[in-house]
Amino acid sequence: xxxxxxxxxxxxxxxxxxxxxxxxxxxxxxxxxxxxxxxxxxxxxxxxxxxxxxxxxxxxxxxxxxxxxxxxxxxxxxxxxxxxxxxxxxxxxxxxxxxxxxxxxxxxxxxxxxxxxxxxxxxxxxxxxxxxxxxxxxxxxxxxx
Numbered sequence: 534x535x536x537x538x539x540x541x542x543x544x545x546x547x548x549x550x551x552x553x554x555x556x557x558x559x560x561x562x563x564x565x566x567x568x569x570x571x572x573x574x575x576x577x578x579x580x581x582x583x584x585x586x587x588x589x590x591x592x593x594x595x596x597x598x599x600x601x602x603x604x605x606x607x608x609x610x611x612x613x614x615x616x617x618x619x620x621x622x623x624x625x626x627x628x629x630x631x632x633x634x635x636x637x638x639x640x641x642x643x644x645x646x647x648x649x650x651x652x653x654x655x656x657x658x659x660x661x662x663x664x665x666x667x668x669x670x671x672x673x674x675x676x677x678x
Contacts, residue, residue, distance in 0.1 A: 537615070540566060541605040547593040547620070552585040552601075559605050567611040573678055576659045577614065583652035584618040584672060592620025592670055607678075613661075617673040624669030627653075 541559045545551055560578060563569055569577070585601060593599035602619040630653065657663050662675040 536608065536610070538566065538607040538611065539604075540607060541603060544600045544602050547589045547596065547599040547601055549586070549589060552582075552589065555603065556581045556585065559603075563605070563607075563614070567607055567678065569678060573676075577616075577676065580616065580656050580659050580674060580676070583656050584616065584674070587652050588618050588620035588622075591625070592622035594622065612678055614676045614678055615673065616676075617671065619666075619671035622670050624666075627665035627669045627672070 540562050541555075543555065545555050556578060559581060560574060563577065564574065585603070588601045589595060593601070599621045601621075602617075604615075604617040606615045607613065608615060653663075656674060660674040660676045664673050665671065
């Protein structure tokens with residue numbers, strides 16, 4: 534049985550300023566409860582920022598009054614970090630987008646990728662697993678610490 538240790542579980546405003554504050558809160562809590570090194574902390578910050586900014590911009594369409602659900606936990610005796618982000622948008626075909634971006638990145642220089650989808654490509658490369666729900670409005674990532 535996998536034990537989980539909750540780090541953060543909140544519904545936040547779909548607002549860039551609020552998201553920045555919450556990312557700092559999550560990182561502070563994570564550092565207090567586990568031995569995350571500086572490099573891992575930076576990776577986690579990038580992952581959170583990319584997922585949350587995608588939720589604001591693409592998921593919630595930058596709509597004011599919309600919310601984002603964020604859950605962060607540690608599992609397997611603090612060896613794996615889990616993050617779930619869910620927006621109030623209609624979702625998208627995540628598998629198709631990820632496939633297209635991976636194919637384009639393997640052909641082209643990743644630095645020349647379109648702005649759209651680049652964040653997910655970055656997150657995918659910083660994590661050990663990424664899964665979307667069937668609607669495409671919720672993503673869960675896992676990162677070994």
